[in-house]
Amino acid sequence: MIVLPHKKLFVKIKLLFILLTLFFININAQEYIFGKVISEENFEMQDVTVINIRTSERVSSNKDGHFMISGKMGDELRFVKTGYERFNKKVTNENISSPINITLTRAIIQIPEIEISKGLTGDLKIDSKTLNRPKKVERLIKEIDQYMVKKSDPRVLAARAGEFVQPKGQGFSVGKIKNKWDDVDFMTYLISALGEQYFTDLKIDKPNIQHFIYYVFAGGFERKNILKYGFCNDADLNRFQRAVLTRISSYRAPYTQK
Secondary structure, X not given: OOOOHHHHHHHHHHHHXXXXXXXXXXXXXXXXXXXXXXXXXXOEOOOOEEEEOOOOOEEEOOOOOEEEEEOOOOOEEEEEOOOEOOEEEEOOHHHHHOOEEEEEOEOOOOOOOOOOOOOOOOOHHHHHHHOOOOHHHHHHHHHHXXXXXXXXXXXXXXXXXXXXXXXXXXXXXXXOOOOOOOHHHHHHHHHHHHOHHHXXXXXXXXXXXXXXXXXXXXXXXXXXXXXXXXXXXXXHHHHHXXXXXHHHHHHHHHHHOO
């Protein structure tokens, strides 16, 4: 059988097209990176935020410390956990074929230095002379103590004629108990605990950080006890970070649709 020249050219072009198609499919194939995060004490770490810097994708490690995130060789992964130093890892070809093991170290908290002018000797006589307060201070404290032990004249504390007297009773209170924190206090704590970098990694501009936090609050984030006691524990902080991940897409929507 004789094959015409133009048919040979057509066959070569077809083969070239197939080879190029297979090449691009292989280049753009989605790959996943698996790994595990542990602490210095070799404990599995849950709720560690893993961020692919190139794609901005983020996931959280499970209760066993395992995570899975899409990526490819050359990507940079960032590992973030409150109370621990941030850790960056460059993805190599070896990391694609086998899991990554990451160890996070606790953040170092610097305690202000306290200067002691004179050390204690342990001898009560010597130390009592060294640490003696000035005589004027001693005299003032003594006079205050004498005043406090005296009983007040009941007529001083008695109500005046026609003056309303609040009734007394077991467990009786008037007015609403004031919270130790308000939303501004809580917002300030979140920015301090997580750092501005946490929000800028989410593509939230610094001037919009407070606005975004209020947006998360408005989405139904429960903070009644946090404001009441003025205290936020690690569980509350992790709960806020999960709320951030559920609200970030809708927050960005008005800007991406422009």
